[in-house]
Amino acid sequence: AVGAAAVAAAGERSPVAAPVSSVVPFHGAHQAGIVTPAQDRLHLAAFDVVTDSRDELIALLQQWTEAAATLTAGGSLTPDAGYDSPPTDTGEALGLSAANLTITIGFGAGLFRKDGKDRFGLAKHRPAALIDLPHFPGDALEPARTGGDLVVQACADDPQVAVHAIRNLARIGFGTVSVRWSQLGFGRTASTSTAQATPRNLFGFKDGTANLKAEENDALAEHVWVGETGGWMAGGTYLVARRIRMHIETWDRTSLREQEQVVGRDRTEGAPLSGGSEFTEPDLARAGNDGTPLIATTSHVALAHPSRNDGVRMLRRGYNYTDGSDGLGRLDAGLMFLAFVTDPRTHYVPMQTAMARNDALAEYLRHTGSGLFAVPGGVAPGGYVGQRLFEA
């Protein structure tokens, strides 16, 4: 510390040890990056497995697990093979803190069977919940932004740390996997802890108010985690990823009254239009002077509310994105919707179907990418992500 202070006093930059508060533990009962506090930056990448070798796949997951444990602790990858070889770590995170990096790994349907082939002898272990998502009305999915045999979600407070993580995992996987699609995100669009303030999405509304929070253990057990009867998926969850383009130029020409009616909450506070403040429970039955519900039945909040969805809740953990413009004078901007659920058949498909048909918000949205991934439970030191699947 004395040495560091002397360097700082001399006005030079010194390599500073990562403060403890910037490290999210990698090992645990569940993978990090799900109920751990949502960071502000995302790099999500889906990979195709390009080998048919089960041993190579297992070796990759072992290497990814080891690298993830190192990177999330703020370390860099070692050892180097020598001066005449490419460095083992790509280097752009040297000197940066761990920035609360979390790395979360999931398995797509293609790992279990692809093009009719059971490449890795895993077909019999494909969970029933890992469905092929149906086509929803209005979907405009681009194949180059959809699917993937594996997914890695890297979240951090620093975008360079998140990108470094994905880049290095892709580098480790060279010859075994290739990146199918990837998405950068900024500005989380959900709170996953009551300690976090509610952020805003690119429509300018608070997003995440009624989200499931890390403190709600019973609700997480019911709506997010796969239970003990789930075999190799026990302690895991399913990640629904949807790249949703938001027509922000159209939205920006819409009156505030219309915007609030479409959402069902007021823009400033995020309070439900039935009254109260941000965290007041929406009263979907409360009618205004004209006898119609204050929260329109076609509003997003009404359609997403548990009372209209068999009591279903989900853990949303999405991010805003902007990917330049589309050549027609419009920003390609939107929401990388990420939600963790115990079973997408009950906890995503019915809600998305209702929204695609009736949600007033749908007029301003276009789903352009999609993925569904089984996210296994957490890893103990010495183990690797998905070990229970390969030993099942």
Ligand SMILES: C=CC1=C(C)c2cc3[nH]c(cc4nc(cc5[nH]c(cc1n2)c(C)c5CCC(=O)O)C(CCC(=O)O)=C4C)c(C)c3C=C
């Ligand atoms: C199928 C699930 C959902 C999709 C897809 C989705 C897209 C989406 N949502 C917003 C903005 C808001 N969503 C809000 C609440 C909310 N949304 C969902 C589900 C999906 N959203 C749920 C389950 C909820 C919570 C409902 C409840 O329990 O009351 C809100 C209100 C604030 C909040 O509670 O978070 C906003 C705003 C956008 C812009 C969007 C697609 C781009």
Ligand SMILES: [Fe+2]
């Ligand atoms: Fe929503």
